[in-house]
Amino acid sequence: MDQTPLMKQYLQIKKNYPGSTLLFRVGDFYEMFYEDAVSASKILNIALTSRDKSKENGIPLCGIPYHALNSYLSKLIKAGHQVALCEQMEDPRFVKGIVKREVVRVISPGTLVESELLEGPGNNYFASISIHPKVSAFAYIDISTGDFSCATLDGDFAISDLCSELDSLVPRELLVPEGTFSDPRLKSIELNPKWKIHLLPRESFASDNNIFALQKHFRNSDFSRFQREDQKAALSAAGALFTYLMAMVKTPLSHVTELKWIRPEHYMVMDFSTHRSLELTQNSYNGKREHSLLSVLDKTETSMGGRKLRKWIYRPLIQPEEIVKREDAVEFFFTGFETSQRLRGNLKTIHDLERMISRISLNSCNGRDLIALKNSLAPLSSIPQHFKTPLPSLLETLLEKWDNLDDVFHWIDASIVEDPPLSIKDGALIKRGYSSELDDLKSLGFNLKSTLANLETEEREKTGIDSLKIRYNQVAGYYIEVSKGKTGRVPDHYQRKQTLTHAERYTIPKLLELESRITESEKRIKDLEGSLFEKIRALVSAESPRILAMADRIATLDILSTFAEVARDRGYVRPVISADNGLKILEGRHPVIENILPVGQFVPNDLILDAHTHMMIITGPNMAGKSTTMRQAALIVIMAQMGSFVPAKECTFGIVDKLFTRIGAADYLTQGQSTFMVEMMEAAHILNSATSRSLIILDEIGRGTSTFDGISIAWAIAEFILKHLGTRTLFATHYLELTGLSLAWESAKNFNIQVKEQNDEIIFLRKIAAGIADRSYGIQVARLAGIPGEVTQRAKEILKDLEDKTLSREAIPNRLRFANDRGTTVSEVAAFPSQEENRQREMIEILKKTDHFNMTPLEAINLIHRLKLMLDEKREGSS
Numbered sequence: 001m002d003q004t005p006l007m008k009q010y011l012q013i014k015k016n017y018p019g020s021t022l023l024f025r026v027g028d029f030y031e032m033f034y035e036d037a038v039s040a041s042k043i044l045n046i047a048l049t050s051r052d053k054s055k056e057n058g059i060p061l062c063g064i065p066y067h068a069l070n071s072y073l074s075k076l077i078k079a080g081h082q083v084a085l086c087e088q089m090e091d092p093r094f095v096k097g098i099v100k101r102e103v104v105r106v107i108s109p110g111t112l113v114e115s116e117l118l119e120g121p122g123n124n125y126f127a128s129i130s131i132h133p134k135v136s137a138f139a140y141i142d143i144s145t146g147d148f149s150c151a152t153l154d155g156d157f158a159i160s161d162l163c164s165e166l167d168s169l170v171p172r173e174l175l176v177p178e179g180t181f182s183d184p185r186l187k188s189i190e191l192n193p194k195w196k197i198h199l200l201p202r203e204s205f206a207s208d209n210n211i212f213a214l215q216k217h218f219r220n221s222d223f224s225r226f227q228r229e230d231q232k233a234a235l236s237a238a239g240a241l242f243t244y245l246m247a248m249v250k251t252p253l254s255h256v257t258e259l260k261w262i263r264p265e266h267y268m269v270m271d272f273s274t275h276r277s278l279e280l281t282q283n284s285y286n287g288k289r290e291h292s293l294l295s296v297l298d299k300t301e302t303s304m305g306g307r308k309l310r311k312w313i314y315r316p317l318i319q320p321e322e323i324v325k326r327e328d329a330v331e332f333f334f335t336g337f338e339t340s341q342r343l344r345g346n347l348k349t350i351h352d353l354e355r356m357i358s359r360i361s362l363n364s365c366n367g368r369d370l371i372a373l374k375n376s377l378a379p380l381s382s383i384p385q386h387f388k389t390p391l392p393s394l395l396e397t398l399l400e401k402w403d404n405l406d407d408v409f410h411w412i413d414a415s416i417v418e419d420p421p422l423s424i425k426d427g428a429l430i431k432r433g434y435s436s437e438l439d440d441l442k443s444l445g446f447n448l449k450s451t452l453a454n455l456e457t458e459e460r461e462k463t464g465i466d467s468l469k470i471r472y473n474q475v476a477g478y479y480i481e482v483s484k485g486k487t488g489r490v491p492d493h494y495q496r497k498q499t500l501t502h503a504e505r506y507t508i509p510k511l512l513e514l515e516s517r518i519t520e521s522e523k524r525i526k527d528l529e530g531s532l533f534e535k536i537r538a539l540v541s542a543e544s545p546r547i548l549a550m551a552d553r554i555a556t557l558d559i560l561s562t563f564a565e566v567a568r569d570r571g572y573v574r575p576v577i578s579a580d581n582g583l584k585i586l587e588g589r590h591p592v593i594e595n596i597l598p599v600g601q602f603v604p605n606d607l608i609l610d611a612h613t614h615m616m617i618i619t620g621p622n623m624a625g626k627s628t629t630m631r632q633a634a635l636i637v638i639m640a641q642m643g644s645f646v647p648a649k650e651c652t653f654g655i656v657d658k659l660f661t662r663i664g665a666a667d668y669l670t671q672g673q674s675t676f677m678v679e680m681m682e683a684a685h686i687l688n689s690a691t692s693r694s695l696i697i698l699d700e701i702g703r704g705t706s707t708f709d710g711i712s713i714a715w716a717i718a719e720f721i722l723k724h725l726g727t728r729t730l731f732a733t734h735y736l737e738l739t740g741l742s743l744a745w746e747s748a749k750n751f752n753i754q755v756k757e758q759n760d761e762i763i764f765l766r767k768i769a770a771g772i773a774d775r776s777y778g779i780q781v782a783r784l785a786g787i788p789g790e791v792t793q794r795a796k797e798i799l800k801d802l803e804d805k806t807l808s809r810e811a812i813p814n815r816l817r818f819a820n821d822r823g824t825t826v827s828e829v830a831a832f833p834s835q836e837e838n839r840q841r842e843m844i845e846i847l848k849k850t851d852h853f854n855m856t857p858l859e860a861i862n863l864i865h866r867l868k869l870m871l872d873e874k875r876e877g878s879s
């Protein structure tokens with residue numbers, strides 16, 4: 001097939017970007033061809049045409065105007081496309097034949113930098129993982145902020161820890177070495193719809209090459225000293241990611257100034273299900289941020305503070321000194337209301353420094369970005385003035401060698417006009433007085449314009465045509481316009497350019513010469529402005545490390561003062577760290593639920609775990625508030641170890657090294673595992689890794705299987721914790737049988753959340769008290785939920801039967817006939833064992849185990865006596 005040179009060039013370029021939608025710049029448009037055009041036209045809702053309309057099967061084509069690029073890009077990216085942006089690398093006016101074109105950037109959800117394309121101020125990560133026999137490594141980068149980190153995980157739970165890490169990072173894309181997913185433990189990563197996975201050949205993760213790539217970028221670090229297996233694993237993940245991104249972005253990532261090593265072991269360990277069930281950053285009903293812990297705490301004034309706060313939530317500290325440092329700083333703001341207010345007044349005016357720096361470094365900024373940066377640097381100098389010594393040590397460190405960035409401020413202030421245009425190519429960017437060369441060019445241009453005005457007056461006088469005008473338009477350039485009636489007076493040397501209905505347009509040699517001088521001067525002005533802008537941009541970009549360091553300090557100041565503000569608004573107190581493994585919360589509240597309920601409606605509760613009580617077994621009907629009480633304890637511990645104040649009247653706690661939350665019957669079916677399997681895997685995880693310093697929350701564990709299985713497993717798990725771990729544990733259950741644990745174990749105590757019955761109605765008191773709940777009140781709760789009266793009435797009958805223990809095998813068929821009419825299956829009801837059946841089974845078991853050939857007559861009599869007692873017990877029960 002004959003191809004035009006343009007299409008040849010297109011296909012040549014497209015060949016290198018098979019997985020991307022190629023946006024091919026042609027003049028004022030980005031054009032798409034073939035398959036790209038077909039699918040993009042649908043997503044963008046634009047016309048699909050054909051390149052050569054004369055032919056029947058022309059090449060499909062669609063296009064978008066260059067100035068509307070971002071809005072179309074965002075639609076393509078949202079629809080899951082990766083876009084290769086191909087620009088004209090030469091000015092077509094100065095080129096004969098085909099202009100040079102190149103892909104300047106590949107854009108995908110994980111490589112966005114434009115605020116129009118990013119969703120909100122949160123981190124936008126691209127991550128990579130690398131699984132080794134002994135360790136699992138991961139790395140992640142947010143090129144919109146320059147945040148680049150890596151870490152390794154080891155031990156038996158490295159893989160599930162990795163899943164939790166990814167869960168908290170929520171990367172948009174993930175690089176994975178080929179073959180990784182043959183490991184079934186990684187199913188939840190493979191199948192997670194939140195990120196797009198790119199499988200890369202294993203060689204891309206070869207650590208030596210990657211260390212080399214990192215070394216080339218981070219010249220000041222020495223990567224060769226990292227020789228341990230775990231270190232090399234982390235660097236291979238980081239290097240593969242970095243190399244991949246460089247190829248996408250095609251610009252040096254100069255704002256990525258540091259590769260941070262995260263040491264997960266320096267923070268409280270929380271697993272995936274803990275993140276979820278505690279609703280740390282997203283609620284469980286729609287996955288959004290509202291009604292999460294983050295939503296309560298995030299009153300930060302800056303985007304940097306908001307992003308960092310989210311990280312703090314996922315990484316509570318475990319070093320008491322570090323926690324105390326944060327608490328001291330929060331207290332400083334808590335008591336120093338004015339300082340806090342003044343600081344926050346300044347913070348309000350600081351824009352997203354990290355994102356601005358990234359755009360500036362990646363050369364995708366305009367004059368407005370620089371002005372926004374300047375305005376955000378302006379308040380820096382006032383901040384230290386609000387603080388009066390003596391300062392708590394963390395604040396002292398933050399304010400030490402405070403960098404106002406005056407130089408950067410002044411570079412921009414001296415050069416860029418206050419209200420610059422969107423484009424950096426159209427001039428009008430640079431302030432007068434910044435460059436004498438530019439000012440000279442501009443006054444020259446000004447002179448040319450006045451020469452033009454003079455020429456107009458001259459020609460009017462010479463020709464005597466009053467209405468003669470010199471005008472300009474983009475197509476015709478400069479011309480002399482004479483209205484139709486006056487054309488008779490036009491001199492001979494006027495050359496006709498254009499005829500309109502009402503006028504004629506001419507030019508003359510003098511005008512032609514002037515025009516070329518004006519065009520030339522304008523081009524020189526624009527070029528010079530462009531290169532001056534580029535110089536300033538480069539100058540600012542070179543200071544990224546300093547600016548980012550200040551952004552980081554600002555983020556921390558923001559969070560600390562935010563904690564103080566929230567504490568003041570909500571009546572939180574400073575928690576006290578103790579050396580023991582206790583947890584004492586007096587009048588604790590759930591930070592999120594207390595916010596949702598009308599003021600004063602939340603009932604505060606005490607909760608004390610100490611040397612005498614390792615485990616609280618909490619019973620109470622559904623809806624009583626068991627889960628709430630337990631989660632509130634976990635949230636209070638997390639808040640305390642983040643350095644925040646807590647919603648309680650008083651709180652003393654021993655550091656929690658690992659926090660486990662197992663909430664029964666969560667739905668992970670989408671991830672290919674049955675609920676019960678997940679529940680047991682998580683329980684196994686807890687039993688294998690909890691220490692005496694941990695906190696375990698077991699909410700209705702064992703719910704995912706049959707009643708007796710459930711009770712037995714829950715019992716055995718609790719027993720294991722009490723016997724071998726001694727871990728602080730909160731254990732909620734609706735199986736009243738489990739309260740028996742307290743008889744065997746002194747450190748297990750029974751509590752219940754109180755309810756009151758009034759005229760067959762249940763009233764929730766929400767107060768926790770010592771002792772066991774008297775019964776389940778399931779039917780009352782069902783009525784509360786709007787179950788029809790007929791059903792609850794029937795349920796009451798059945799309950800009575802069950803409680804009377806008369807539901808024997810003989811009694812079942814009668815009830816079944818009735819039940820069947822309502823669609824219940826026989827086996828379901830029959831499978832429900834009665835108390836008597838259990839006893840019978842137990843008696844049979846005893847007989848089976850008896851070795852009657854080796855029994856003394858006395859032992860035999862005793863056995864018969866015991867069996868008879870069991871029979872009698874049954875009679876008593878049923879009478």
Ligand code: ADP
Nearest residue numbers: 601602603621622623624625626627628629766
């Ligand atoms: P359970 O786990 O016992 O079934 P939940 O903890 O889920 O009960 O609580 C059910 C609802 O009761 C919560 O969503 C909340 O609205 C309310 N609630 C729980 N505890 C309290 C409390 N202390 N004060 C006020 N309302 C509460």
Ligand code: MG
Nearest residue numbers: 626627628699
């Ligand atoms: Mg519950």
